Amino acid sequence: MATTTVKTETFVGKRIRRREDPRLITGTATYVEDIQMPGMHYAVIVRSPHAAARIRSINTKQAEAAPGVVSIFTGKDTKGVGAVPCGVVMPDLRVPQHTILATDRVYFVGHPVAVVVARDRYLARDAADLIEVDYEALPAVADPEKALAKGAPAVHPQWPDNVAFTYHQDGGNVDKAFAEADVVVKQRITSQRLVPMAMETRGVVAEWRGADRQLNLYTSTQIPHLVRTLVAGMLGLEENRMRVIAPEVGGGFGSKLNVYAEEALMGYVSMKIQKPVKWIESRRENFTCTIHGRGHVDYYEVAAKRDGTILGIKLKLIQDVGAYHQLLTPLIPQLSVLMMPGIYNTQNIRADIVGVFTNCVPTDAYRGAGRPEATHGIERMVDLLAAELKMDPAEIRFKNFVTKDNFPYATATGLTYDSGDYAAPLKKALDLVGYVKLRQEQADARKQGKYMGIGISTYGEICAIGPSPATPAGGWESATVKIEPSGKVTIMTGTCPHGQGEETTFAQIAADELGVGLDDILVIRGDTAVVQYGIGTFGSRATAVGGTALYYALQDLKAKVKKFGAMLLESEDVSLVGGQVIDNKSGKSKSFQEIAGAAYRALKLPPNTEPGLMATRFWEPPNFTFPFGAHIVVTDIDGETGQIKIRRYVAVDDCGNILNPLIVDGQVHGGVAQGLGQALWEQAVYDDNGQLITGELMDYAVPRAHLMPWIESHHTCTPSPVNPLGVKGVGEAGTIGCSPAVVNSVVDALSPLGVRHIDMPLTPEKIWKILAAKN
C-alpha cells in the first residue's frame, strides 16, 4: 500500500525544479496533435487570400469528388451556429456579426471560408486546393490612422468611419494641470502589432458521442471552462453535455485566452459527420488567423513643473482592432488607460481611446495586454521630460514616485495600488549597474564619438486579474483539494497553467501546509469534467488568485484533518505539524495517513463531521495586485551599421513573495525575451492591400537564444496585502519592463545628435538612417 512521506522540510521559497519539465523536454507530453481516436477525420480550412472581398460563389463540386473527402461545409451550412463572442460590454461598442465561416464577404487575409473534412489530412489539404471561390476584391485598409481618414475604405460597410468604439476617461483636473505647467512635452509613440507566436499552434479535436449526447472538445486553450460555456452556447448544446479538455498547451501568451471560430466549427463538424475530427493550425494560419497583440498609435502629452514634478498626462490612443472583436479586444486598450500614470504620483489624467476597424486579423491580449503599451508610453514620456528639463532620468523618477508611506494609493484612473516601494528596485538596479561610473564612461565615450546608452524603465503593472466586477467573466478562482484514503493529495485548480509551473508551485504550497512531500501531490487542471468551474490562466493571476483559493481550501481541509486527529488522539488540544496531528499536552501523534484512512473508513466520526477529506473554495480577490520594478539596459551602438548591442541588462523586479525563485527567473527571462522582441526585431507588417508580409518565420523575427543578452535578474520584496500568500504575479513583468528600457537606452545613446524618440522595432537600418541624417 502506498504511504505518504512525512516531511518536515518546507518547499515554499526554494528553487525547486519544475515537475512538469521531464515530460516536456523528453517529448512525451500529450498535446492536441498527439490525440488519436478510432475513426478520426481531419479538417483543413480554406481561407481568404484577400483582405476585403465579396464572395460571388463557392464551387465545391470538384473537391467533393476528391479522394477521401467526406464533407465540405461553407458559411451557408453554419448559419445556425452562434457568432464568435466578444466578451466586453461597453456603450458605443460596435460589434460586427462574426460568423464562424464567412458568408457573403471576407474581411481579412485568412478569414475562414470553407472547411474540408477527409479521412486523411493530406487528402483534405489536396481537396482544399480544388475549392473554387469567386471573389470580387474590394479596397482594403490595414493602417488604423489611414482607416480613420476621410474617404478610407469601410471595413464594415455599415460603419463608414471605421470606428469600432470610443472610450473616455478623466481624472482630477487636467486642464488646470496643463494651464499651470512650466513645460509640456508631446510625442507620438507607436506600439507595433506583434504575433504572439506560441510554439504550439492552436489545434482542436472534437469528438461527438451521439449516443451519449456528449461533445468532447480538446483544444489548446488557457480557459477551458469559459470555452465550454461559450462554445456550447454557439452550438446550441446544453453546457453539461460538453466537456472541454486543454491537454498540454505549448504556450499561449494571451493568444489562447480566447474563443475561436475553429473551436465551434470543429464541434459543428463532428456533430454533423458523427465522427471525431481534428484540426491543427499551420504556422501560416497562426500568423494570419490567431490574434495579434499591441497595435497602438498613442499621442501623449505630459505637463510638468520646472523642477520635474509631473502635473498631468493626456493620451489619445488609437487601437488597431482588426476586422472583428475577439473575446477581449476592446478591453485591452482600457487596461492601458488604467495603467497610464505608471507609478508616478499624478492625479490628473485624460484619455481618449478610439478603436479602429482594419482589414487585419483582430488584436487581443498578448503578454502584458495593454500594460506594455502604457508602460512604454509613460516611460518614454518621463525620459522626454527629463531630457527637456536636462534632468537625470533616475532623478526625475525618484522625484515623481508614489512614496512608500502612501499605500494603499488611489490612482487617478480608479485603481488602488496595494503596496509598493518604488524607489527600492531603482536604487538597487542603479547600484548593480554602477550607474554613476557608467555615466562617466558614457561621457568619455561620447568624446571619442562612440554611442553608448543607459536606459531606465521603472514600471508598475496590474496582476492577479482580478476582482470580478472589474472583469468581463468573473475574476475569482477555484481550487479543490482532496486527501485520498491512502493519504495522497490531489489538487484540482480552476486555473489552466500552460508553462507557468503551477504543477510545482501549487504542490509546494500544499506540501508546506499539509506537511507532506511534493511527490505525494498531483495537480490536475484543464478538464471541465474533472475540475470544478474555473476562470483560467492569464493576466498573471494563476498563483495570486488560484493559489489563494488553494490556500483557503487547504485551511478548510486542515481543520477537518485536525478534527479527525483530535478524535483519534482523544484530545481537544491538537496541532497539525510536519504531517502529523499532535496532542499538545501528551505529545502523542497520529500520522497523516492514519487520519486519512480513518476519515474514509468512517468507523467513527467527530461530532458534526462528514466522512472524507475534500475541500473546495472559490476565492474572490478584493483587489488586483500591483508588482513593480526597475530595468536598466546599457547599449552600445555600432556607428557604422546601426546595430545595437546590449552590454548589460539589469532587472530588479518586485513581485511580492516568491514561492519558487527558479520559476520566477524563468518568467523574467521569458518576459524580457518577448520585450526585446518588440523593442528590436518583431513586427507584423501588413501592406496597403492588407497582405501580411511578415507571415513566415523567415521574415518575422522572434527572439532566438543566440540573440539574447545575459539577463541579471534581481528582486526586492514588498508582499501584497491582497492575499495571504503575499504574492503579486510575475508572468508579464519582464515584457512590461523591457521595451522602454531598451528604447530609452538607444535614444540616450543618440541624444547628442538631438534624437528624442524612435519607434519600435529599433532595426539597424532605422538607427543607421538617423546616424546618416545627423552626421
Place this chain on the structure above:
Amino acid sequence: MITQKFEYTAPKSLDEALHLLASGAKPLAGGMSLIPMMKLRLAAPEHLVDLRALKDLNYIREAGGQLHIGATASHYEVESSALLRQKCPLLTETAAAIGDVQVRNMGTIGGSVAHADPAADYPAALQALEAKFVLKGAKSERTVSAAEFFVDTFTTALEPGEILREVIVPIDDARTGTSYQKMAQPASGFAIVGVAARVRVNAGKVSFVRIGVTGLSNRAYRATAAEKALEGKTPSPADIQAAAALVAQGVDANSDLHASSDYRRHLAVVHTVRALKTALSRIA
C-alpha cells in the same frame, strides 16, 4: 503546411540517382529550402531523389594540392572540419555563420550552392576562393568556375539532370589571410549582406586579393573593381576604404522589408572594410 504528394527515392548509387534525375526527378539534399517551399506549396516536385543517401558524396579531403568537398557535407561538417580549419579557414568561418545549429546540422554545401539563394553565405566565400564546381550528368562530368556557376537568383550553370557532385577550393599559403563578415537577417539568418575577403601580402604590399559578396544583388559576385583598387597597395586604412567604396559599383542592389538598397550598399562597403582588415590581421 502539408506538401503535395510526391515520390521519394533513396538511391543506392550515383548512377541510379542520375538516371532518376534524367527522367525528371528533383534532387533533395538537406531540404532546408526545398521542404519549406513544398510545405507552402510553392514547389511541388513529383519525385525527390535523396542525395544524402549516397554516402560517397559526403567527404572532405585533400588531393592534388586542393581541397575536395563532397556535395552532401553538412554545414556542421564543414564548420568542424580540422582539415578545412587548417587549410581553408574561410570556409569553416562561413559555414559557422549559416543559419542556426539545426540548419547547420541538416543543410549541405551542395544543396546551398545549387539552390543559389542570393543571400546564402557560402557563395561569397566560394567566389572569393575561386572555387571549382564538379557537375555530373548521366553521361558526362564537367568542371566550372565560380564565376560561371552562379548565374542569377536561384539559377546556376547546372543543366537539367545534372547534380553538383563536388566543390573544389585551393589551399592558400601562410601569407594569405581571409575573413567572412556578414549582417544576418534576424528572422532567417540569411545574409542581408555578407563579404568574404582573401588577401595575400608580399613585401608589405597586397599581391593578391579576392572579394566575394552575397546578399546585395541577384547573385553572389566577385567585386573585381575593389580588388583591382587594392592590388599593389600598402594597404593603409585609406586604401582599404577606397577599395571597399567600389564594392557595390555597377550592382543593382536588392531592396526588401529587411533592408533598402541604399542600406545594403552601405553595409557592403562597411563589411568589405571589416573583412579586409580582419583578413589582413590574420596573415601569419
